[in-house]
Amino acid sequence: MRHGQSLANKNNIFTGWNDVPLTAEGELQAHLAGKKLFDEHIHFEDVHTSLLLRAIKTANIVLSEINQLYIREHKSWRLNERHYGNLRGKNKQDIKNKYGTDKFNAWRRGFYGLPPLLKASDAINNYCNCGITEPLGESLSMAYQRLISYWTDSIAPNLMNNHNQLIVAHGSTLRALIKFLEVIPDEKINQVEVPNSQPIVYTFDRNLKILDKKIII
Numbered sequence: 403m404r405h406g407q408s409l410a411n412k413n414n415i416f417t418g419w420n421d422v423p424l425t426a427e428g429e430l431q432a433h434l435a436g437k438k439l440f441d442e443h444i445h446f447e448d449v450h451t452s453l454l455l456r457a458i459k460t461a462n463i464v465l466s467e468i469n470q471l472y473i474r475e476h477k478s479w480r481l482n483e484r485h486y487g488n489l490r491g492k493n494k495q496d497i498k499n500k501y502g503t504d505k506f507n508a509w510r511r512g513f514y515g516l517p518p519l520l521k522a523s524d525a526i527n528n529y530c531n532c533g534i535t536e537p538l539g540e541s542l543s544m545a546y547q548r549l550i551s552y553w554t555d556s557i558a559p560n561l562m563n564n565h566n567q568l569i570v571a572h573g574s575t576l577r578a579l580i581k582f583l584e585v586i587p588d589e590k591i592n593q594v595e596v597p598n599s600q601p602i603v604y605t606f607d608r609n610l611k612i613l614d615k616k617i618i619i
């Protein structure tokens with residue numbers, strides 16, 4: 403599932419790797435999603451989040467609502483939101499007005515659209531203590547590469563052992579995962595939206611082919 407509403411979501415600001423908090427509304431959304439997930443009676447073995455506060459906080463709220471705060475927790479930069487480069491911190495409507503709808507849509511929803519890059523001197527490098535260098539910007543296809551390697555190494559093997567996995571991440575990284583799981587062509591990924599805090603429950607067969615998909619609203 404995607405995190406609850408963040409402060410940047412509320413203010414229509416490009417976020418990416420900026421570490422913004424949930425709003426009160428976002429926390430409430432996470433509690434509601436957790437309450438609904440509780441009714442699904444799914445026992446998770448692991449939870450996976452990005453290194454970003456909005457995903458970690460959402461995951462903790464959901465786990466508390468489903469009484470599973472004790473499960474194994476994994477945090478990875480590979481689940482971080484796609485890095486919006488030099489767009490981060492900027493108002494989405496201002497960027498649309500400045501560059502036009504075509505560029506805006508390509509950067510925001512295209513698979514290969516690479517947003518304007520940060521200058522290396524503007525990188526924040528919050529994570530240099532864990533050996534991660536902040537990218538200067540990513541297209542969805544770049545985020546897809548680093549996300550799918552995490553899926554293959556750290557999530558798929560657990561699923562194949564019949565261990566349910568909870569992933570709490572971000573709009574773009576989840577669009578990348580949905581593209582992979584549902585084999586969505588590059589040119590159709592712009593039609594996929596992932597709203598805040600609506601869990602998507604996939605049931606897989608032994609080869610991780612999708613048997614069922616249910617969106618918990």
Ligand SMILES: O=C(O)[C@H](O)COP(=O)(O)O
Nearest residue numbers: 415416417418483510573
């Ligand atoms: O990074 C962001 O700005 C959001 O998480 C996703 O924004 P988007 O829906 O504009 O891609």
